[in-house]
Amino acid sequence: MNNTQYLLRFDDICPTMNWRVWTVIETALVRRGIKPLLAVVPDNHDPVLQVDAPAADFWDRVRAWQEWGWTIALHGFQHRYVTRNAGIVAVRKKSEFAGLPAVEQQEKLLRGVEMLEREGISPRVWIAPGNTFDDTTVALLPKIGIRIICDGYFRFPYLRPLASLDGERTMEKGWMTWVPQQLYYFRPAPPGVWTVCYHHNEWTESQIGKFREDVDNYGANIASLEEVLEKSAPHERKWSAWLCTHPRLSRFLIRAELKLWEVTRGRRQATKAVVADLTSRATHPASRYDP
Numbered sequence: 261m262n263n264t265q266y267l268l269r270f271d272d273i274c275p276t277m278n279w280r281v282w283t284v285i286e287t288a289l290v291r292r293g294i295k296p297l298l299a300v301v302p303d304n305h306d307p308v309l310q311v312d313a314p315a316a317d318f319w320d321r322v323r324a325w326q327e328w329g330w331t332i333a334l335h336g337f338q339h340r341y342v343t344r345n346a347g348i349v350a351v352r353k354k355s356e357f358a359g360l361p362a363v364e365q366q367e368k369l370l371r372g373v374e375m376l377e378r379e380g381i382s383p384r385v386w387i388a389p390g391n392t393f394d395d396t397t398v399a400l401l402p403k404i405g406i407r408i409i410c411d412g413y414f415r416f417p418y419l420r421p422l423a424s425l426d427g428e429r430t431m432e433k434g435w436m437t438w439v440p441q442q443l444y445y446f447r448p449a450p451p452g453v454w455t456v457c458y459h460h461n462e463w464t465e466s467q468i469g470k471f472r473e474d475v476d477n478y479g480a481n482i483a484s485l486e487e488v489l490e491k492s493a494p495h496e497r498k499w500s501a502w503l504c505t506h507p508r509l510s511r512f513l514i515r516a517e518l519k520l521w522e523v524t525r526g527r528r529q530a531t532k533a534v535v536a537d538l539t540s541r542a543t544h545p546a547s548r549y550d551p
């Protein structure tokens with residue numbers, strides 16, 4: 261799996277998240293030196309994310325994660341779904357941004373990023389609540405200093421030219437980097453960048469155990485966002501850009517690709533085992549006549 265990189269992403273990071281589970285996760289990440297991507301909600305108003313009493317030292321913790329080199333992403337503004345719109349990369353129609361006029365989206369983005377900056381946090385990545393945002397959101401992100409989006413079904417990060425609000429390419433030269441997000445648990449995968457996205461609030465004991473196990477098993481292939489971007493050196497990929505904005509098709513293709521990989525991997529492993537067995541019999545004559 262040498263050319264396979266996994267990026268770990270945790271959504272819904274806010275003062276009232278499940279801290280008991282988070283403590284276990286954080287310990288496992290620190291122990292293995294893993295630098296995840298954390299999607300922080302600036303001003304949570306979503307009752308679903310109110311699991312524990314608010315942590316008084318929440319922003320201290322976020323600053324600490326940032327100092328450790330963990331990547332902080334802006335996860336919307338208040339995590340409230342106000343439109344029935346799937347946006348450009350999702351299927352489910354509920355959004356805090358998609359379908360809203362530019363002026364409203366800009367207000368939310370500015371307020372969200374200001375809240376983080378006031379706390380000394382510099383979000384570098386956009387992760388939309390519900391994975392729902394539209395071309396207007398994408399055009400606005402550079403205004404708040406964000407040039408990386410983590411979303412969509414494709415294999416490798418790619419660049420897309422910045423566009424203005426009316427969809428025209430801007431005079432200002434520049435690119436938006438798109439990083440995929442395709443998995444919700446670890447599984448063997450072909451070469452590529454595979455973002456595993458977790459929502460830990462409802463985790464059971466067995467999910468906690470599985471996470472620890474996976475982090476140990478896949479640890480050698482888990483990378484930080486920096487490492488991912490360095491290794492994959494994103495460039496313009498028109499096919500990926502088209503694919504990721506056709507979510508039904510791209511999700512189907514990625515799932516089919518993973519399934520196929522699993523099947524062929526099983527065959528490769530079986531073949532390897534047979535070859536190893538034959539080699540061992542040939543090189544140890546005593547066992548040549550073993551049944």
Ligand SMILES: [Zn+2]
Binds near residue numbers: 271272335389
């Ligand atoms: Zn969320």
